[in-house]
Amino acid sequence: MNDATPHTATSHGLGAQEAQRRLAEDGRNELPSGPGRNGWRILRDAAREPMFLLLFGAGLLYLALGEALEGIFLFAMVLVSFGLTLYQEGKTEHALEALRDMSNPRSCVIRDGVRQLIDSRDIVRGDIVVLAEGDRVPADAILISGNDLQVDESALTGESVPVRKTPAGADLQAPLSVDTTTVHASSSEATGGTRNTVSGTTENVRPAPGGDDLPFLYSGTLVVLGHGIARVTQTGAGSEIGRIGAALHELAPGPSPLQRQTARLVTTLALLGFGLSVLLVVIDGLIRGDWLQAVLAGIAIAMSMLPAEFPVVLTVFPALGAWRLARAHVLTRRLAAIETLGATSVLCVDKTGTLTQNQMTVAMLHANGATFAVADAPPGTLSEALPEPFHELVEFAILASETTPSDPMEKAFHRLGIHFLGGTEHLHRDWVLVREYALTPALRAMSHAWKSVDRDDYVVAAKGAPEAVVDLCHLDSTAATAALTEADRLAHLGLRVLGVAKATFRGEQWPPSEHDFNFDFVGLIGLADPLRSGIPEAIRQCQEAGIRVVMITGDYPATASAIAAQAGLAGEAVLSGDELSAMSEPKLRRRIRAVSVCARIAPAQKLRIVQALRENGEVVAMTGDGVNDAPALKAAHAGIAMGLRGTEVARESASLVLLDDNFDSIVQAVRHGRRIFNNMQKSMTYILSMHVPIAGMALLPVLLGWPVMLYPMHIVFLQLIIDPACSLVSENEPAGSNIMRQPPRAPETPLFGHRAITLALLQGVGALLVVLVTYGWATRVLPESEARALGFSTLVVANLMLIFSNRSRSRTLFASLREPNRVLWIVTGTSIGLLSLAVYTPFLQTVFRFTPLSARDAMVALAAGAGTLLWVEALKIARRRQDPRRKA
Numbered sequence: 001m002n003d004a005t006p007h008t009a010t011s012h013g014l015g016a017q018e019a020q021r022r023l024a025e026d027g028r029n030e031l032p033s034g035p036g037r038n039g040w041r042i043l044r045d046a047a048r049e050p051m052f053l054l055l056f057g058a059g060l061l062y063l064a065l066g067e068a069l070e071g072i073f074l075f076a077m078v079l080v081s082f083g084l085t086l087y088q089e090g091k092t093e094h095a096l097e098a099l100r101d102m103s104n105p106r107s108c109v110i111r112d113g114v115r116q117l118i119d120s121r122d123i124v125r126g127d128i129v130v131l132a133e134g135d136r137v138p139a140d141a142i143l144i145s146g147n148d149l150q151v152d153e154s155a156l157t158g159e160s161v162p163v164r165k166t167p168a169g170a171d172l173q174a175p176l177s178v179d180t181t182t183v184h185a186s187s188s189e190a191t192g193g194t195r196n197t198v199s200g201t202t203e204n205v206r207p208a209p210g211g212d213d214l215p216f217l218y219s220g221t222l223v224v225l226g227h228g229i230a231r232v233t234q235t236g237a238g239s240e241i242g243r244i245g246a247a248l249h250e251l252a253p254g255p256s257p258l259q260r261q262t263a264r265l266v267t268t269l270a271l272l273g274f275g276l277s278v279l280l281v282v283i284d285g286l287i288r289g290d291w292l293q294a295v296l297a298g299i300a301i302a303m304s305m306l307p308a309e310f311p312v313v314l315t316v317f318p319a320l321g322a323w324r325l326a327r328a329h330v331l332t333r334r335l336a337a338i339e340t341l342g343a344t345s346v347l348c349v350d351k352t353g354t355l356t357q358n359q360m361t362v363a364m365l366h367a368n369g370a371t372f373a374v375a376d377a378p379p380g381t382l383s384e385a386l387p388e389p390f391h392e393l394v395e396f397a398i399l400a401s402e403t404t405p406s407d408p409m410e411k412a413f414h415r416l417g418i419h420f421l422g423g424t425e426h427l428h429r430d431w432v433l434v435r436e437y438a439l440t441p442a443l444r445a446m447s448h449a450w451k452s453v454d455r456d457d458y459v460v461a462a463k464g465a466p467e468a469v470v471d472l473c474h475l476d477s478t479a480a481t482a483a484l485t486e487a488d489r490l491a492h493l494g495l496r497v498l499g500v501a502k503a504t505f506r507g508e509q510w511p512p513s514e515h516d517f518n519f520d521f522v523g524l525i526g527l528a529d530p531l532r533s534g535i536p537e538a539i540r541q542c543q544e545a546g547i548r549v550v551m552i553t554g555d556y557p558a559t560a561s562a563i564a565a566q567a568g569l570a571g572e573a574v575l576s577g578d579e580l581s582a583m584s585e586p587k588l589r590r591r592i593r594a595v596s597v598c599a600r601i602a603p604a605q606k607l608r609i610v611q612a613l614r615e616n617g618e619v620v621a622m623t624g625d626g627v628n629d630a631p632a633l634k635a636a637h638a639g640i641a642m643g644l645r646g647t648e649v650a651r652e653s654a655s656l657v658l659l660d661d662n663f664d665s666i667v668q669a670v671r672h673g674r675r676i677f678n679n680m681q682k683s684m685t686y687i688l689s690m691h692v693p694i695a696g697m698a699l700l701p702v703l704l705g706w707p708v709m710l711y712p713m714h715i716v717f718l719q720l721i722i723d724p725a726c727s728l729v730s731e732n733e734p735a736g737s738n739i740m741r742q743p744p745r746a747p748e749t750p751l752f753g754h755r756a757i758t759l760a761l762l763q764g765v766g767a768l769l770v771v772l773v774t775y776g777w778a779t780r781v782l783p784e785s786e787a788r789a790l791g792f793s794t795l796v797v798a799n800l801m802l803i804f805s806n807r808s809r810s811r812t813l814f815a816s817l818r819e820p821n822r823v824l825w826i827v828t829g830t831s832i833g834l835l836s837l838a839v840y841t842p843f844l845q846t847v848f849r850f851t852p853l854s855a856r857d858a859m860v861a862l863a864a865g866a867g868t869l870l871w872v873e874a875l876k877i878a879r880r881r882q883d884p885r886r887k888a
Helices: 016-026 039-047 050-064 068-103 187-191 257-288 291-305 309-327 337-341 388-399 408-421 466-473 477-492 535-544 557-567 577-582 585-594 603-615 627-635 648-653 663-703 712-729 754-781 784-805 822-840 842-848 855-882
Strands: 106-111 114-119 128-132 140-152 183-185 205-207 222-234 330-332 346-350 361-367 370-373 432-437 445-451 458-464 496-505 520-528 548-552 574-576 597-599 620-624 638-642 656-658
Touching: 128 140, 140 432, 257 291, 257 663, 291 663, 291 712, 309 330, 309 337, 309 663, 330 663, 337 638, 337 663, 346 603, 346 663, 361 388, 361 408, 361 477, 370 388, 388 408, 388 458, 388 496, 388 520, 408 520, 432 458, 445 466, 458 466, 466 477, 466 496, 466 520, 477 496, 477 520, 477 557, 535 548, 535 557, 535 663, 548 557, 548 603, 557 574, 557 597, 574 577, 577 597, 577 603, 585 603, 603 620, 603 627, 620 627, 620 663, 627 638, 627 648, 638 648, 656 663, 663 712, 663 754, 663 784, 712 784, 712 822, 712 842, 754 784, 754 855, 784 822, 784 842, 784 855, 822 842
Parallel strands: 183 205, 346 548, 346 620, 548 597, 574 597, 620 638, 638 656
Antiparallel strands: 106 114, 106 128, 128 222, 140 222, 330 656, 361 370, 361 520, 432 445, 445 458, 458 496, 496 520
16 A cells, blocks of 8 residues: 655644643543542442441440440541541552553654654544554544554454555545534445545545545554554544443453452351341340440440451552552553462563663674674774675665664664765665555565655565565575575574565556565674663572563574573573474473473464463463564463553553563562562451451450450550551561562462461460450459450550561561561551550540559550460461471
8 A cells, every 4th residue: 555645734733732722622532431439439438338337326326325425436436437548548549540540542643743652632633643553543533644554443343354444535634624413324335335435624424434445543443554644533522432332441340359259258257247246235235234235335246347457458459559560660450460470480571672672783784695793893984884795785674664663673774874874875765665565474574665766666675584585585595595594693693683685666566465576685684682681680580489481582593592591591492483383282281391482483373372381270471562462461361561662452451561661670560469469468367367356355255244345436446556557557568588589379379268367367366365364364353444444455465466476477576577667667656655545544534434554554464465476476486387388
């Protein structure tokens, strides 16, 4: 398809001021969405939670009993709890909103004559957008120039076959005054022999999506081939997808396995709490005859049994974890992917741009049997610095590249040409590109056909994989062997090798295939792409963490092996694309177990590699950047798209986006994923273990005939410690020093499995026994209010000991204290301060039904509560001795 000549305004585009005016007039380029979860919605949802309803009911009961202080205090605590909820969930919403802003697609537009990337939501009518393979069309538009542009419109038509687009005529390339009451022709008419036409400056008839050789582009569709330039005609709700009522925002995902598991646990504990609450009301009412007090005690046991913190953990940790990952240059598109990172056992990565710097420089030239090292060229920019036999090689490498390249290899060719051949007849700025043949899986080479101003024929330049170019040139066996042997030699130096060929063509009917040209072999070019700094260390960290790294590249096998050796990968066993094509699935599964380097791999073959690894029981993370990588990214447990050079469709298919395309960022993401999972486990263990002594001390004193120790106000006080402890202290825990020296956890390992629940219950039972014994002793030697103060203080200290102990489930307390956590000390200091106020302030003594503790009793509470620490540390020692991995 020939490039159409664009309208004269196309090269300049809109001005910044005009774009801002249109944005203010038409609004952002997005469909209306539901209201965000603002502060009022958070408070409304919180008010429906059972914990708040129980708290509110308790306050009303106290007022009914005439105990105004207790009632007012509980209502004040409702406000404090609302404040904590608003802070925690508001922080989570802000983190999620920041992630949504970062994940918004960006589009290339021409404004003020300059190409620039902008947020797709800021595109306006009249904008000139630049489209390339893999891009989402950001708004309804008319194609004004393009080459071999094909678009997948299945989102609008349901047809999976891409449609071919043809640039509009000159009358449609002028800025459009679009009539929003457009009449739509049927898609059958659009695809028929008589095509709808649009002319003039008003769009009178606009065909529906579908049909070849039309200039109309539609928001949300995908460019699968070619490139082009288009003028925007409609944005947002005025676009085709907006008018037919399609929703661009993602459907709400279903609950994850972790959420379902936690929901079952919360439901079980809530039902158990309700049953115990009713039982306690009946027993206490029958024994004491004070039914209102019995109801208060029942509310206390119900509040103590309700683990309202579990949903907080499942919301706060992934959201803030995703925010932390974004700061480490990894954008999380799906929060569930964070669960997967810690279990990753195989990491499949691209070579170019991920392990290497993606900063290509031409290192070696080979033509006419001679080889030239570019680094050996004498200083200067004259053509004499480059020997004459290599001028043609550089010339045709540039002709086979884009005129304004974005590919690092093509940029390297242009830089080399400007440096050595600037001002010579070998650079053709006045030639016109008239035809392109794109690289395909069947032929790993591309060609450009040019029209010269002083020649009657066309000049065709081709570049690609050496074996593909040798095939295009139909070389005899001797010449082919010589060319491929030299290519192999350059590849063993770690260079990426491309072949270059030339041809001429006369005629008007272009051949359907590049094989129909009579190509002559020009030579080979070797490009160096240095390894990123820190890659060998990052590879070593993966290996220590039990993660196997598999490098997948389209490069020559010898090049791949050389780069793998530099990176620290075992590159002796190389699986090539040709070998893979000939393998059955069972054989591939066996072979992939011992392979660390896959070379000459086509994008479609990545899917087979991922599937084979999954069949072997591996948890696979996969990187990708192109349109054809999307199936493999979706098939992997964690698809990782390249943020800098990746296509929009690759980013949409992935669950994670690498913002800097750096392999080390993936390693850091794995570290963060393991840290988040570990911290969630610690938090869940702490929550369950803490609820055991609280529920026990709300129930057992009544059953044993002792004075009631915990009323609703005591439960509320404890919630003020537990909530920030589980959501802030644990979330801020740093990663352990050995977190990347442990093997990946099994994918089926639950976050809160039977072993974790057993450990939590044992911790909680130990704390319960300590508090129960202390309170039982106090009721015999102290007045009721002072015994209650002593028992409650012991419970608070035991709670703090559980927080400290659960910082690490294996290391001792003293080892974990070496890792700083500022939030932990803030929560600890605040808890002790609030406890002191409750015990020693007259007003709060009345509310809590306390009597001030003597210095001796305060030391008893401190020592008894610290006994919980000894119990938990003993459990850790026993657990370490029973764990065979820790013995090793």
